[in-house]
Amino acid sequence: MDFGLSEEQQMIVDTTRAFVERELYPHEAEVERTGHLRMELVREIQAKAIEAGLYAANMPEDVGGAGLDTQTWLLYEKELGRANYALHWTCVARPSNILLAGTPEQRERYLFPCIRGEKWDCLAMTEPGAGSDLRGMKASAKADGDDFILNGTKHFISHADIADFAIVFMATGEEQTPRGPKKRITAFFVDKGTPGFDLRDGYRNVSHRGYTNAVLEFNDCRLPQSAVLGEVHKGFEVANTWLGATRLQVAATCLGRAERALGYAVDYAAEREQFGQKIGKFQGVSFKLADMAMELKAAELLTREAAWKFDQGTVTESDMSMAKLKATEVLAMVADEAIQIHGGMGLMDDLPLERIWRDARVERIWEGTSEIQRHIISREMLRARGA
Missing domain, CATH: 1.20.140.10 (Butyryl-CoA Dehydrogenase, subunit A, domain 3)
Structure with a gap:
C-alpha cells in the first residue's frame, strides 16, 4: 500500500478543500445560529458544486459521477467533512450508492435525477424500538395481490424533509435459522406524496445543526411490485452490497x-x-x-x-x-x-x-x-x- 498521493488525488484534495473554504465556511455561522439551511443557499452552492465537478462524486463514471476509487473518494470526503455537516451533505450531495441496485427504470426515475441535483434521497431503516437491531423492526409490508401494503413508523431519518423519495426497509416475513426466527427484510422506493405516507418533524439534535431528521409514518400505504428495490426478502443483501x-x-x-x-x-x-x-x-x-x-x-x-x-x-x-x-x-x-x-x-x-x-x-x-x-x-x- 502506497501512502503517498498521486497527482490526481492531490488535485482532488486541493480542489475540494478550496471549495469548502471558499463556498462553505462563510455560511457556517448562519446555519449554526439559525439551525436552518436556506433552500436558496442550497441551490446556489449546489450549482457551484456541479460546475466544479464535486457533486455526486461518489458515483461511478458511467452514471455521471466522478468514478473515484474508494481511497480517493475518502480523501474527498475528508475535505468535505471539515465543514458544517448540513452544508456539505446537502449542497454537495452524494446520493446513496444503494440507488445503483435499481432496475434501469428505477435508475431513470431515482438515480439519475439525484446525480443531476434535481432530487434528493433518504434512507429509512431505524425505528423507535429498533435501532441497532434492524431484525427487530416492526414496520411491515404485506403482499396484497401484485401490490404491497406498508404500515409502521421510522424515525431519525436524516434530511427526509427535503428528500423527494425514501428508500424504506420493511419486514416482509420470517425465516427460521439455527438461532431462531429472523425477519425477512425488503427495500422499497416510496415517493413523497404517496397516499398513506406521511412525514412529520423529528427531534431537535445537539449535533449537526441545520441537518434535519424526521419521522416517517406509513398507514396502509399501497405500493406496486415495481417499487421493490432489489428482490423481495433480500433487503439485507441489497444493503450489505451497496452500503x-x-x-x-x-x-x-x-x-x-x-x-x-x-x-x-x-x-x-x-x-x-x-x-x-x-x-x-x-x-x-x-x-x-x-x-x-x-x-x-x-x-x-x-x-x-x-x-x-x-x-x-x-x-x-x-x-x-x-x-x-x-x-x-x-x-x-x-x-x-x-x-x-x-x-x-x-x-x-x-x-x-x-x-x-x-x-x-x-x-x-x-x-x-x-x-x-x-x-x-x-x-x-x-x-x-x-x-
Whole structure:
C-alpha cells in the first residue's frame, strides 16, 4: 500500500478543500445560529458544486459521477467533512450508492435525477424500538395481490424533509435459522406524496445543526411490485452490497473535522502567551498536541488501509468497524482537547470548536454505535477460533 498521493488525488484534495473554504465556511455561522439551511443557499452552492465537478462524486463514471476509487473518494470526503455537516451533505450531495441496485427504470426515475441535483434521497431503516437491531423492526409490508401494503413508523431519518423519495426497509416475513426466527427484510422506493405516507418533524439534535431528521409514518400505504428495490426478502443483501463503505465515509468526515480542530489548537498554542511564554512550551499543552496528532494519524491509517482493502476486494467487516470506531472516538478526543487548550474561548461560538465538539457526539451513535463496532471486531476474532 502506497501512502503517498498521486497527482490526481492531490488535485482532488486541493480542489475540494478550496471549495469548502471558499463556498462553505462563510455560511457556517448562519446555519449554526439559525439551525436552518436556506433552500436558496442550497441551490446556489449546489450549482457551484456541479460546475466544479464535486457533486455526486461518489458515483461511478458511467452514471455521471466522478468514478473515484474508494481511497480517493475518502480523501474527498475528508475535505468535505471539515465543514458544517448540513452544508456539505446537502449542497454537495452524494446520493446513496444503494440507488445503483435499481432496475434501469428505477435508475431513470431515482438515480439519475439525484446525480443531476434535481432530487434528493433518504434512507429509512431505524425505528423507535429498533435501532441497532434492524431484525427487530416492526414496520411491515404485506403482499396484497401484485401490490404491497406498508404500515409502521421510522424515525431519525436524516434530511427526509427535503428528500423527494425514501428508500424504506420493511419486514416482509420470517425465516427460521439455527438461532431462531429472523425477519425477512425488503427495500422499497416510496415517493413523497404517496397516499398513506406521511412525514412529520423529528427531534431537535445537539449535533449537526441545520441537518434535519424526521419521522416517517406509513398507514396502509399501497405500493406496486415495481417499487421493490432489489428482490423481495433480500433487503439485507441489497444493503450489505451497496452500503458497506458508509462506515468509512463517516470515518473520513470525522478525520476532516479532527484535523481542522487540531489546526486551531496548534495555532493557538503557538501564539497564546501565559506566564511569559507561549503556552505550547508547557508540557501540559505540548503533550496534548502530541497525543492528538498521534491518535489522528492512527485513525487515518486505519481508514486508508480499509479503503485500500475495499478496492482490493479483501476488506473485512472488522477493518471497516475499526476505522469507524477509531476515527469517531479520536474526533471526540481531539475536539475536547482543542477546547481545553483554548480555555474559555474554546466554548465561544466565535470559533468552530464548540460546534465540532457537539457534532462529534452523534458520530459514535449513527451508522452503528461504538458498542456495535466493538461487537463486530471481537466477533470476527472469536469466529476465527471457532467460538
